[in-house]
Amino acid sequence: MAKKIPMRQCIGCGEMKGKKELLRILRTQDEEVILDATGRKNGRGAYICPNAECLKRAKKSKGLERSFKMKIADEIYDSLTKEIGIFEKSVRNAGNGDEGR
Numbered sequence: 031m032a033k034k035i036p037m038r039q040c041i042g043c044g045e046m047k048g049k050k051e052l053l054r055i056l057r058t059q060d061e062e063v064i065l066d067a068t069g070r071k072n073g074r075g076a077y078i079c080p081n082a083e084c085l086k087r088a089k090k091s092k093g094l095e096r097s098f099k100m101k102i103a104d105e106i107y108d109s110l111t112k113e114i115g116i117f118e119k120s121v122r123n124a125g126n127g128d129e130g131r
């Protein structure tokens with residue numbers, strides 16, 4: 031029997047992807063919006079591809095604001111962009127990990 035992968039929709043491009051391929055953005059109880067790298071914190075979550083382009087799209091379409099039902103400040107997008115940039119790099123490095131053997 032094939033294992034069913036839980037699919038989530040990216041708030042940027044709208045594509046359905048496996049949970050592990052997406053990053054989770056979390057709204058905490060204090061109305062903070064953070065990138066939840068572990069995916070284990072409590073709160074309202076939204077999913078996004080690990081790339082800055084999707085975050086840009088989410089900002090334009092207000093996908094994140096709709097998911098969280100709150101206004102998202104530019105500074106929050108800025109810090110999310112930075113954090114996603116780090117993931118973007120690590121994904122890329124993992125993709126061609128032939129070096130250092």
Ligand SMILES: [Zn+2]
Pocket residue numbers: 040041042043044045078079084
């Ligand atoms: Zn996306």
